[in-house]
Amino acid sequence: MAKxxxxxxxxHVPAIGAAIDLGKxxxxxxxxxxxxxxxxxxxxxxxxxxxxxxxxxxHATAFSQEMIPTFAIACADQFKPADxxxxxxxxxxxxxxxxxxxxIAQSVIQDDFDLTIVNKMDVxxxxxxxxxxxxxxxxxxKFEWPCPVIPFAVNVVQxxxxxxxxxxxxxxxxxxxxxxxxxxxxxxxxxTGGMSHQLxxxxxxxxxxxxxxxxxxQLIADPxxxxxxxxxxxxxxxxxxGIELVMWLIARGAMSDQPPKVRHRFYHVxxxxxxxxxxxxxxx
Ligand code: DHB
Ligand code: FE
Numbered sequence: 001m002a003k004x005x006x007x008x009x010x011x012h013v014p015a016i017g018a019a020i021d022l023g024k025x026x027x028x029x030x031x032x033x034x035x036x037x038x039x040x041x042x043x044x045x046x047x048x049x050x051x052x053x054x055x056x057x058x059h060a061t062a063f064s065q066e067m068i069p070t071f072a073i074a075c076a077d078q079f080k081p082a083d084x085x086x087x088x089x090x091x092x093x094x095x096x097x098x099x100x101x102x103x104i105a106q107s108v109i110q111d112d113f114d115l116t117i118v119n120k121m122d123v124x125x126x127x128x129x130x131x132x133x134x135x136x137x138x139x140x141x142k143f144e145w146p147c148p149v150i151p152f153a154v155n156v157v158q159x160x161x162x163x164x165x166x167x168x169x170x171x172x173x174x175x176x177x178x179x180x181x182x183x184x185x186x187x188x189x190x191x192t193g194g195m196s197h198q199l200x201x202x203x204x205x206x207x208x209x210x211x212x213x214x215x216x217x218q219l220i221a222d223p224x225x226x227x228x229x230x231x232x233x234x235x236x237x238x239x240x241x242g243i244e245l246v247m248w249l250i251a252r253g254a255m256s257d258q259p260p261k262v263r264h265r266f267y268h269v270x271x272x273x274x275x276x277x278x279x280x281x282x283x284x
Contacts, residue, residue, distance in 0.1 A: 001179055001180070001181065001182065001184060002050075002051075002100070002178045002179065002181040002183060002184065002185035002186075002187055003178065003179065003184075003185070003186065003187065004053075004175055004178050004179075004187045004188070004189055004254050004255065004256075004283065005047075005049075005186050005187070005188065005282065005283050006047065006049075006188050006189075006263075006280065006281060006282045006283065007188065007189050007190065007191065007251040007252060007254065007255055007260075007279075007280075007281045008040070008130075008134060008188060008189075008190040008191075008251070008278075008279070008280050008281075009190070009191045009192070009219070009248050009251060009252075009277065009278060009279040009280075009281075010130050010133055010134070010190070010192055010276075010277070010278045010279075011192070011193065011194055011195055011271070011274065011275070011276040011277055011278070012056065012125055012126050012127075012129040012130050012192045012193055013125075013129065013197075013271045013272050013274050013276065014084070014125040014129065014272075015271060015272035016033065016129050016132070016133065016271055016272075016276075017089055017125050017128060017129045017132055019033075019034075020132050020137060021089055021090055021091075032268060033268050033271050033276060036266035036268055036276075036278060037133045037134070037266070037278065039263075039264050039280075040133065040134050040264055040278065040280060041134065041135065041136050043263060043264065043280060044134050044135055044146065047282075048146060048147065048186075049147055049186050049187060049188040050147055050148075050185040050186045050187065051097050051100055051147060051148050051149070051150060051185055051186075051187050051188075052147060052148070052149045052150070052187075052188050052189075052190060053104075053149075053150045053152060053174065053178070053187055053188070053189045053190070053254075054127055054130065054131075054149050054150065054151055054152060054189075054190045054192070055152045055154060055189065055190060055191050055192060055247050055250045055251055056123075056126035056127045056130070056151065056152070056153060056154070056190075056192045056193065056247070057126050057153060057154050057155070057156045057157060057192075057193055057244060057247060058121075058123075058124055058126060058153045058157075059084075059124055059125070059126060059157060060157060061082045061084055061122065061124035062082065062118075062121045062122050062123070062124070062153075063153070063155075065158065068155050068157075068158050069116035069118075069153065069155060070116075070154070070155045070161075070162055071113065071114075071115050071116065071152070071153070071154055071155075071162070071170065072115065072116040072117070072118045072121075072152070072153040072154075073101055073104060073105050073108075073115045073116070073117060073118065073150070073151075073152050074096060074101065074118045074119075074121050074150060074151040074152065074153070075096065075098050075101040075102050075105060075117055075118065075119055076096050076098065076118070076119050076120055076121065077095065077096050077098050078093050078094065078095050078096055079093065079094040079096060079121055079122065079123045079127075079149075079151055080093055080094075080122045080123070081093070081094075081122065081123060081128050082122035082123055082124040083122070084124050084125065088122075089125070089128050089132075091128050091131070091132060091137070091138075092138055092143050092144045092145050093144075094123055094127070094128075094131070094145060094149050094151065095144070095145065095148045095149065096148055096149065096150060096151070097148040097149075097150050100150065100178075100181055100183075100185065100187075101150045103177065103180075103181050104150070104174060104177040104178065104181075105117055106177075107173070107176065107177035107180055108170070108173045108174060108177050111173040111176065111177070112173075113170050113173050118151075118153070121151065121153070123151055126192060126193065127149075127151055127192070129192075130190060130192045131145055131149070133278075134190075152250075154167070154246075154247050154250070156193065156243050156244050156246060156247060161231065161243060161246065162246065163230075163231070163246070164226065164227040164228065164229055164230075164231075164246050164249050165227045165228060167227070167246050167247065167249040167250045167253065168223060168224065168226075168227035168249040168250070168252065168253035169227075169253060170250050170253065171189070171249065171250040171251060171252060171253020171254035171255075172253045172254065174189070174250070174253075174254045175253070175254040175255070175256075178254075189250075189251045189254045189255075190251055191247050191248035191249070191250055191251030191252065192244075192247060192248075193241075193244025193245065193247050193248075194212075194238070194241075194242060194244045194245035194247075194248065194275075194277060195212040195215070195238065195242065195245065195267075195274070195275040195276065195277040196208040196209075196211060196212050196237070196238035196239050196242045196274070196275045197238075197239050197241045197242060197273065197274035197275060198239030198240045198241055198242070199239075199240070199241055199273070200240070201240070203239060203240075204273065205273045206238075206239040207239075207269050207270070207274070207275045208237050208238055208239070208242075208275075209267070209269065209275065211237040211238055212238065212267065212275055212277055213267060215238075215245060215277075216265065216267065216277055216279060219248060219249075219252055219279070220260065220262055220279070220281065221259070223249065223252040223253065226249065227249050227253070231243060231246075234246065241274075252281075255281060255283055256283045256284070258283070258284050259284065260281035260282060260283060260284060261281065261282040261283075261284050262279065262280075262281060263280040263281065263282055264278070264279065264280040265278070265279050265280075266278040266279075
């Protein structure tokens, strides 16, 4: 039987990927941000998953206004880093896990969540930046991510987007699906995007430290209550792109009902014009 043992939560700011790719991580602006992920990279080495179920959002890269799945599970055997306008990031191709992904699709769809099945998708910064932060840059002579990844895309770009409650309950269905897989796999589930940020309009650059940290507190201690928060609160308090945080409820919902062990917590401003939040939770 497969098991979800831990969840990881992290922002996915594209400028972080650019800082890594251009060798700027030790610069004074970036050093404090990357220092917050030193623990995480070691933790990944000490607690290697067999598979990562990576909840992220596509930023009109693989999908467009022509087709907008609310929840999409990627079942292919590999996913190329996307060209988001300045060439693909120099990071490895993401290897999938078609067998587990298909099993989860079967289980979750029969459990009343209507997922879109994706058999071809390039993955943008929403997925590659969290991998870079958590795994570092793979060595040239072994240019691959440490394990297979199942990309799971959520629409948080075009309204209507799914509610926090829907995301939280979907996480529970994903956990049931993983637990009914007949191979003994150690699965980590990641929730990415956020924290407070607004990229356009008169409020561009909005950061709300207090709200972000209260969100982290509640995500750890009382996610069921947090799941009831309406979209308008995210948008008002955390900015228009702060709504990405609803995706964290999928990963949190997939954790056991026991209080998790908080292995790492980090919060930093600024990264480009956004706040960065990061948690590692282990099932107890
Ligand atoms: C930016 C883009 C994002 O998708 C995000 O989540 C944060 C920041 C940006 O373009 O700066
Ligand atoms: Fe984003």
